Amino acid sequence: MRRSTHLALGAIAALCTGGVAAPATAAWEPVRPVEFIVPAGTGGGADQMARTIQGIVTKHTLMKQPLVVINKSGGAGGEGFLDVKGSGGNPHKIIITLSNLFTTPLATGIPFSWKDLTPVAMLALDEFVLWVNADKPYKTAKEYIDAVKAAPAGSIKMGGTGSKQEDQIITVAVEKAVGTKFTYIPYKGGGEVAVQLVGNHVDSTVNNPIEAVAQWRGGKLRPLCVFDAKPMAYDEPIADGKAWKDIPTCKSAGLDMEYLMLRGIFMAPRATKDQVEYYVELFKKIRATPEWQDFMKSGAFNTTFLTGAEYAKWVEAEDKRHQALMKEAGFLAPSN
Amino acid sequence: MEELVNLFHGFAVALQPFNIMVMVLGIVLGVIIGVLPGLGGANGVAILLPLTFSMPPTSAIIMLSCIYWGALFGGAITSILFNIPGEPWSVATTFDGYPMAQQGKAGEALTAAFTSSFVGALFAVVMITLVAPLVAGFALQFGPAEKFAVYFLAFCSFVGLSKEPPFKTIAAMMIGFALAAVGLDSITGQLRLTFGFTPLLNGFDFLIAVIGLFGIGEILLTMEEGLAFRGGKAKINLRVVLQTWKELPKYWMTSLRSCFIGCWMGVTPAGATPASFMSYGIAKRMAKNGKNFGKGEIEGVVAPETAAHAAGTSALLPMLSLGVPGSPTAAVLLGGLLIWGLQPGPMLFVEQKEFVWGLIASMYLGNIVGLIVVLTCVPIFAAILRVPFSIIAPLILVLCAIGAYSVHSSTFDVMLMLVFGVIGYLLKKCNYPLAPLVLAIVLGDKAEEAFRQSLLGSQGSFGVFLSNPLVSTIMILGLIALFWSLIQEGYSRLRSAATA
Numbered sequence: 001m002r003r004s005t006h007l008a009l010g011a012i013a014a015l016c017t018g019g020v021a022a023p024a025t026a027a028w029e030p031v032r033p034v035e036f037i038v039p040a041g042t043g044g045g046a047d048q049m050a051r052t053i054q055g056i057v058t059k060h061t062l063m064k065q066p067l068v069v070i071n072k073s074g075g076a077g078g079e080g081f082l083d084v085k086g087s088g089g090n091p092h093k094i095i096i097t098l099s100n101l102f103t104t105p106l107a108t109g110i111p112f113s114w115k116d117l118t119p120v121a122m123l124a125l126d127e128f129v130l131w132v133n134a135d136k137p138y139k140t141a142k143e144y145i146d147a148v149k150a151a152p153a154g155s156i157k158m159g160g161t162g163s164k165q166e167d168q169i170i171t172v173a174v175e176k177a178v179g180t181k182f183t184y185i186p187y188k189g190g191g192e193v194a195v196q197l198v199g200n201h202v203d204s205t206v207n208n209p210i211e212a213v214a215q216w217r218g219g220k221l222r223p224l225c226v227f228d229a230k231p232m233a234y235d236e237p238i239a240d241g242k243a244w245k246d247i248p249t250c251k252s253a254g255l256d257m258e259y260l261m262l263r264g265i266f267m268a269p270r271a272t273k274d275q276v277e278y279y280v281e282l283f284k285k286i287r288a289t290p291e292w293q294d295f296m297k298s299g300a301f302n303t304t305f306l307t308g309a310e311y312a313k314w315v316e317a318e319d320k321r322h323q324a325l326m327k328e329a330g331f332l333a334p335s336n
Numbered sequence: 337m338e339e340l341v342n343l344f345h346g347f348a349v350a351l352q353p354f355n356i357m358v359m360v361l362g363i364v365l366g367v368i369i370g371v372l373p374g375l376g377g378a379n380g381v382a383i384l385l386p387l388t389f390s391m392p393p394t395s396a397i398i399m400l401s402c403i404y405w406g407a408l409f410g411g412a413i414t415s416i417l418f419n420i421p422g423e424p425w426s427v428a429t430t431f432d433g434y435p436m437a438q439q440g441k442a443g444e445a446l447t448a449a450f451t452s453s454f455v456g457a458l459f460a461v462v463m464i465t466l467v468a469p470l471v472a473g474f475a476l477q478f479g480p481a482e483k484f485a486v487y488f489l490a491f492c493s494f495v496g497l498s499k500e501p502p503f504k505t506i507a508a509m510m511i512g513f514a515l516a517a518v519g520l521d522s523i524t525g526q527l528r529l530t531f532g533f534t535p536l537l538n539g540f541d542f543l544i545a546v547i548g549l550f551g552i553g554e555i556l557l558t559m560e561e562g563l564a565f566r567g568g569k570a571k572i573n574l575r576v577v578l579q580t581w582k583e584l585p586k587y588w589m590t591s592l593r594s595c596f597i598g599c600w601m602g603v604t605p606a607g608a609t610p611a612s613f614m615s616y617g618i619a620k621r622m623a624k625n626g627k628n629f630g631k632g633e634i635e636g637v638v639a640p641e642t643a644a645h646a647a648g649t650s651a652l653l654p655m656l657s658l659g660v661p662g663s664p665t666a667a668v669l670l671g672g673l674l675i676w677g678l679q680p681g682p683m684l685f686v687e688q689k690e691f692v693w694g695l696i697a698s699m700y701l702g703n704i705v706g707l708i709v710v711l712t713c714v715p716i717f718a719a720i721l722r723v724p725f726s727i728i729a730p731l732i733l734v735l736c737a738i739g740a741y742s743v744h745s746s747t748f749d750v751m752l753m754l755v756f757g758v759i760g761y762l763l764k765k766c767n768y769p770l771a772p773l774v775l776a777i778v779l780g781d782k783a784e785e786a787f788r789q790s791l792l793g794s795q796g797s798f799g800v801f802l803s804n805p806l807v808s809t810i811m812i813l814g815l816i817a818l819f820w821s822l823i824q825e826g827y828s829r830l831r832s833a834a835t836a
Contacts, residue, residue: 051385051672054385055385055389058387058389059389059390070745072744072745073538074519074520074537074538074539074744075519075520075527075530075537075538076520076525078534078537079534079537079538079744082534082537107525107526108520108525108526108527109527110527110534110537154795155795157793162522162525163521163522163523163524163525164524164525164526165525168525183792183793183795184792185480185789185792185793186522186523186525186789187789188522188785191659191670194659195475195476195658195659196479198476198658199476199477199478199479201479201480201793202793213679213681214659214679214680214681214682214683214684215659215681215682217679217681217682217683218681218682218683219682220682298679331525333526
């Protein structure tokens, strides 16, 4: 009896909204504050991006409801993903992802896959650069690789963010390409990794541009090559008259590895088309602001923007690739 | 001398009427944030960050750093009045602050805490002004081994402090280590001790444990003892501030020592929490009436508060010059800097002089404004203890629950807090000390991480902990602190043997 009343009410409600909201102009809009989940700690790359977005939305009043950033970093971000997965049908929750979208379920075995979420848009891709201390004699990636090859296996230390995540995946790929072993030392955050390199506590890192740019400008670190198919687009000089554009690709130095990290947005399961459309439009507006463009420039981001089926296809391919990379590196959780 | 010229220029920036208004607003908001346990400086700054985007960068960072100062001041209030530390570094303040409040000396304890905070912060700011470039380089020498050595020193200077039997102290500490181990193993990237139970992914957050163990546990104890706050007869007028000030200069030595400990720990990436514990531990050993520590000794409030604020302030130095935040709050501030296009790092001091010196000048002024604001409120805070228990206890419970919830926005944490409350009550009834347990929860996973990172780097050789003068010195200091009582005893025996 109860259920049938519910159904009846639902039907009436559906009729009403269908009847009233049929014109395309009356699209869905948030009616409550929107939670913006960051599956990482405060101060990291994803957190910075989320807080920049929050700032832009507030400054340009792009939303009628507030956007609230919430960090859920537990279990390498698993906490955040499971939270959004469990909020099916709640359109007031979005999540920004990094590569832990793929690596965390594989490495920890928590019950989650990106397919549980609704893809909204790819905002940008983060680059990875091979860095060494500026006091070291290596001027090119090749010189460094030759030195690594000459040293006993395991004596060269590579610092990176987190364990069994993107930095370590790249390290393993470099090991394969070079044919030697690094000692990989995981740290909590990218900024800390860069400073450990400045202090010579590790020998090289694969920091994202934004994590190491300040030390590069200060003359403490030297970029050797970028793990991308083509050099980065930004030609404004950063240090010693060199720009991001002048950093050669690692492939050209004999390190055949390309890796870009997703900075994308997902919604909770069972989001309607209208709701996804609302957020896509919102992020289009955000991307048009000068603040966003400055942010992209400061971090030398790859500004590819994808939505809908194209985005889902990209994520799916990337998921397959991570499965292969993680399996090869022996990073899969025992239960997988 | 160029620094001083820059600084005066900075004062001119910070003293603009709009900036002073922003400063007062920031301090008041900060104190409110600090008083609410669990909300904490980091969350507070994060929530208020977007508010500042419409301001010029210098005003914005002045406001945010004043919220930070305010939260540092505010954290002491609940520690002293209700035994609920709002921030990790306020834990050591409860040891003597709360007994003082129970003896009706809440006003004295609050005045001592606020004044010491101010002294510590001022000392650190002067240091930042004069020796910033030198000190910034020092932080670079801290790799994993050095960091572990600092944590080791913090633990060692705290062991053996407790009045309880050593085995109870060790048992409490081990429980703390076990709790700290739950969650993600950051070295292997795998989950441990979660037993497939998702809410445990995050491990046991320090704040939830502390709110439960101290706050809820204390309420349970008070209920058992007759439903009334002791210390209701606290003097509530401003004279108490002046009277306490007369007494404080006696503790100049403790204060100075705590300033140095604080600055040193703040510049190294260890931070304010180990600084406050270490400073308390060393003060207890060095002070004349060290035996009375824990029973409401004003010096036991001075030591941790001075060190915590010296550390909290000097932690901003590595943030500005290296881009590495020394505390979670500093991390959020760092995010703010980036949004305004200010890239922290070695070049910030060169390229953004006006901003950097405006910020440093605001540290001076913000702390003075903060001290005036909180000191005038001392009578109001002390008067809270006169409110009947039946009214205040439910309010505290609600505040605790909100605090626990807001850490991760999770209702599971509220239940966890209640469980910790019962555990805290039982441990207190059985005379297990809570402080070592808390210390182990706060620093346990960090110490473990640094230890394993060091051994990874040295390929398993323990020699790494004695591999250079810096790390060796800290480790040896730690060992001395650990065996201090034995050394002292041996020394006095030698002396008595010599005289005999």
